[in-house]
Amino acid sequence: MSGTAHIYDADIDPTKQEIVARYGAITDYEGSYRLVDFQGDEVGIEVHVGRDVEGRLSQMPVTYRPAEVDPLATLTTMEHSVLGTRWVSNALGDPVAVREFIRTIVTGDDGAEYSNGVTPVLDVRGSGEEKDAEVGEVKLTEFTRQRAVGTVVINGSRRSFKLRMSNLLSPARVNATGYTTSKLRLTGVTAAGTEVIAAEFAWLDQVMK
Template sequence: MSGTAEIHQATLTPGKLELLAAWLPAQEWFVGDSDDVERVASYRFVDPEGEVGIETILVRSRGVTYQVPLTYRGAPLDEAEDYLVGTLEHSVLGTRYVYDAVGDPVYMVELLRVIHEGDTEADLSRGEKSMTVLGSGIVPVSNAASEAMRVVRVLDGNHVPGSRVPLGTLDGRWTDADGTVQEQTLAVLR
């Protein structure tokens, strides 16, 4: 297990979905409509240093589910302007800088660790959980310097890179609002 993520009882301004609805239309992989973005599920990892919040939110628009990994920081991340989703006010923690996590080294290191070790998502301090994830584990002789990570953004089963056997994967499972259980590959390590 990736630890326990502390979840505060807080008010967020703007809300996470509002922030994403403003950011998603500018992403080349998003073909939905910002007016109908809805939350499907989410999972968290824990920053070992306890400084960065790491949450991945699955959202749906026009019937397509998208994976949006985010990091939450108390100060701007150097040289990451291109990955800034926006800022929000957290009633407990103050101003939070929200980043597309693929541009945040804390997320990428934790994602790599979860896949390498065959670990899972973090437990949540408030207990609620809407999905589970599991790293596949990899052969110990793998050389991290030569590994490439691909986060799957469009979760329709057709966007998982498949030209060669991966070193490892992160797979997720959640239940849609209609009761359908979904299982998808969320990240691929090559």
Template structure:
């Protein structure tokens, strides 16, 4: 289990809906799924909703008490409980990338919410490395839907490419089984896994 994401009953400005519309073209949020920063500092959330063509889109962000990298800052947010927060594109945030890698490699699931609201998608990584610490994540190239870099996986430094497609697609029957993935299933529809992320580990 990825842990429990603490959810506050708070007023946000701008709202998550406004952020998703402005930066990802998502018209109305269906919900989100979350991972947890073990240090309890960074909020990790992937917002999910339809794009202008009605396709299911996802937009990964983090919420921080201080800016991590101006190149990946989306906006500042006023949070009525936590104060000022910096909203960051998640693929440019090493904490988010670390947890995405760990979830995929270990075959873990997503975080539960402290308020009991279910995630819009039930997550599961396709890896099978139990208790595989992911440390020393260094980001080299970051774009809207992918990041390349290096990380220590179970103590071994590896290059990686992590792709989070903006448009979610169903896993095909002939998918390359050598590629590790983060899959999402709508509650009640376990037979239709959606590809949320793909992890390529060269060599």
């Protein structure tokens, strides 16, 4: 289990629905799923899910921090009645969030439970089988709203990677001549039982000592 995300009974401004509508083109908000920052518990990692104007199931990964992580990743600030001012960032531009996505995928872990008993909108799980892998520092060399490229320390060695999180949540694709979904991925299951791909991960090199 990827831990428990603490959910506060708080007033926030802007609301999450306002943030995803403004920055993620999600017009019909359905909920979220989360991962936990195991190394510091300072960074909130949340992926919002809903429908866009065309009715397509979409996601928007963000982080919440008490200070700005990278101006290029910043979306907005949020006033939280319990935690104060929080910086809301594109999660693919936040090394802590990227580390936790990698850890969840590579080790085959699942998403976090919510402390308030609410069920995450997607039941997510990584496809990897290295359950005892130690995932450490991430350094990002490039990121967009749907992709992060950089290096990560895993089992004591630094390796380069690419993490992709499409804004659209679609089933896995298998095509002999075209795009095929990566074997290392984060899969989500909706309440209706539909399986979708939340993230894809690939190593870009051999092990570097």
